[in-house]
Amino acid sequence: MNHNLELKLQAWVDGELSPAEARGVGEALASDAEGNSFAAELRSVRAAMAGQEMPRSVPETRDFYWSKIARQIEREAPTPQAVHARPLAGWQRWLASAAGFAALACVLLLALKPFAPPTTFDEISATGEGMEAVTFHDQSAGMTVVWLQDPSQVEQPASDAMPAPDSEQGTVEME
Numbered sequence: 001m002n003h004n005l006e007l008k009l010q011a012w013v014d015g016e017l018s019p020a021e022a023r024g025v026g027e028a029l030a031s032d033a034e035g036n037s038f039a040a041e042l043r044s045v046r047a048a049m050a051g052q053e054m055p056r057s058v059p060e061t062r063d064f065y066w067s068k069i070a071r072q073i074e075r076e077a078p079t080p081q082a083v084h085a086r087p088l089a090g091w092q093r094w095l096a097s098a099a100g101f102a103a104l105a106c107v108l109l110l111a112l113k114p115f116a117p118p119t120t121f122d123e124i125s126a127t128g129e130g131m132e133a134v135t136f137h138d139q140s141a142g143m144t145v146v147w148l149q150d151p152s153q154v155e156q157p158a159s160d161a162m163p164a165p166d167s168e169q170g171t172v173e174m175e
Contacts, residue, residue, distance in 0.1 A: 001034055009035060013042040 011017050012025040029035045058065050134147040 001038060005035070006038065009039050010042055013039055013046060 008017075008021075008025060009029075012022055015022075017025065029039060060068070130150065130152060132149045132151055134149070136145045136147075137143070
């Protein structure tokens with residue numbers, strides 16, 4: 001049995017349906033055993049509860065009683081002046097929003113910035129006496145190459161290996 005049918009049966013048992021709807025529910029119950037047992041259970045609960053509720057009387061009339069409640073609610077409700085009495089609240093909201101945006105910007109900057117591992121050295125100075133060092137640094141590749149050379153181990157080129165240019169052959173200019 002679905003929930004809507006249970007609610008309809010409860011309204012039927014309580015007498016809250018119109019005469020046309022009550023007739024329709026009564027006809028539907030004639031062929032529904034589960035509906036009949038549910039309606040019988042609702043009737044027995046209703047009969048058990050009847051007369052068990054303690055009577056409560058209000059010392060004032062109904063209208064006066066509810067008007068007292070309404071006046072108390074109005075008295076406790078914040079006035080427009082009380083709402084504007086806290087000027088710092090607007091600043092606090094603005095600062096909280098600004099702090100949130102700043103934190104988000106920091107996270108995005110850290111996430112979008114490519115990670116560069118820390119370098120373990122800035123400069124090599126491990127040359128000994130008589131050693132020569134040539135350093136090449138390529139920023140785009142993030143690479144540094146250092147050549148170390150002992151000049152005493154390098155063969156000196158012969159002075160006659162390259163002929164001196166003479167006036168008849170012309171000169172070569174390098175750019």
